[in-house]
Amino acid sequence: MRAVRALTWIELKLFLREPVTVVFTLALPPLILYVLSEVFGDVPDPGGTTFRGVGGATYYLPAYIGLVVASLGLIGLPVHLAAYRERGVLRRFQAARVPVRALLTSQVVVLAAGVVAGAVLLMALAAVLWDVRWPASWPGVAIAAVLGTVAFTAVGMLLGAVMPTARAAQGIGLLLWFTMMMVCGAGPPPEVLSPVLARTGDVLPLKHLVVALQDPWLGFGVNWVEMAVLVAISVAAAGLAAPALRRRT
Template sequence: MTSTIHHPPPAVPGADETVTQRRRYRSTTRRLLTTELRLLGRDPLTLTFVLVFPIVTMLIIGGSFGTEPDEAFPVNPSHWYVASYFTVVIGATGLIMLPVHIASYRERGVLRRFAASGFPRWSFAVAQLAIGLSAIAIAGLLLLAVAAPVYGVPDVDDPVRVTAGIVVGSVAFVSIGVLLGTLLPSARAAQAIGLLLFFPSFLLGVGGPPPAVMSEALREIADRLPLALANQAIREPWLGIGNATGALLTTTAIAVVATALAARRTAL
């Protein structure tokens, strides 16, 4: 009489190791994100350019043109600048805060230590995205909280388009900030380049004089600035002065390209 011996199915090689590795990656990425968010509030450059600068300049400029629409402003000028300065927060985060933060890491060899410590390749990019979006959310809400008792927060005419503009613009400039931080050799260089990129965009496309009082040449330049396009995608549907479809699509394209390049550069 012969007996049949049933053998258990062969174990999948490395299955347990793969599960363990995934859990370790989630744990290390969570620790990295927690640490980075904690450091966010200790950076004086962050507090100055992302929190303080937009609020102070909004309070000054927002009260300089009265509250009645005229030839230069199609809506209440104060509301015009309240809506515009939300984009200033986005630009300050992407062009100043993140490049300096990341370039200082490169300068001190922190990124090499991340790689040597076994962090997953995508963890640093995810952490910087979360930091940038958190900074924009906190600073943007603080800006609106300060504006509310002074100038009032304008009613949102098209919430869907405004939300889309904020999300796409934020992702675009956070990705640009990460990209700049990984390309520039030092924190000082990142600060210099960031300021050179930020202030012309700020003055021409967002927080400066209205386009109606600019020369034709300046308007042509302003219309092509990425920060101005993001501002149009947010401000126009917010104030009900247009749908800004072209600006939204262009900003989306910028976000896709910048995110792809930033992800490639931050692969540890």
């Protein structure tokens, strides 16, 4: 536990010194949420065919909490881990007998702290500017957020393990982030996407997290299927990341 506490404190300070990660986690999601909500407003669609029957701001708010999770998992963690590999930091951890689980746990804690900070900013913005609908099930939203954080931590570990350099990890992370934002429910209304783009979004992790957050938020109940998908993503990504990280350390 001492190792976890020490590593978590160090990782939190390093996170705050990474301007790209801070911008994509704490600044860009609120900015895009503001723009989209001003464009679409928060008036529910009477026919229920757009934004799942709710207003734009209410629809996008849980989606952008998911986008904060994706920002940390796709941009922050892979770059950080790849930089550790490049600089030989992971080898020093091994030489110092720092448990791998302590490093992994510290990363999950840092990501969770980033998610909480980003979610608070988004909800504060929504509370001030729009009369949004708040979650019908706070526990359901919390469970989805936790599972999504774990899933994107595993995805971030995998990207950080397989990318050859920190610059490469940043490039692929940004590409994945923008792609997921556009086709997974955090960009254009899903109803305007072509069938190809809609199917592409359906196979990407962020879509499952967005739906898992929206369903209990909007009163559709906890989506256990999407929760199971997030667990499966966590297991698969972690299972691939562990041997890749050992080989490249």
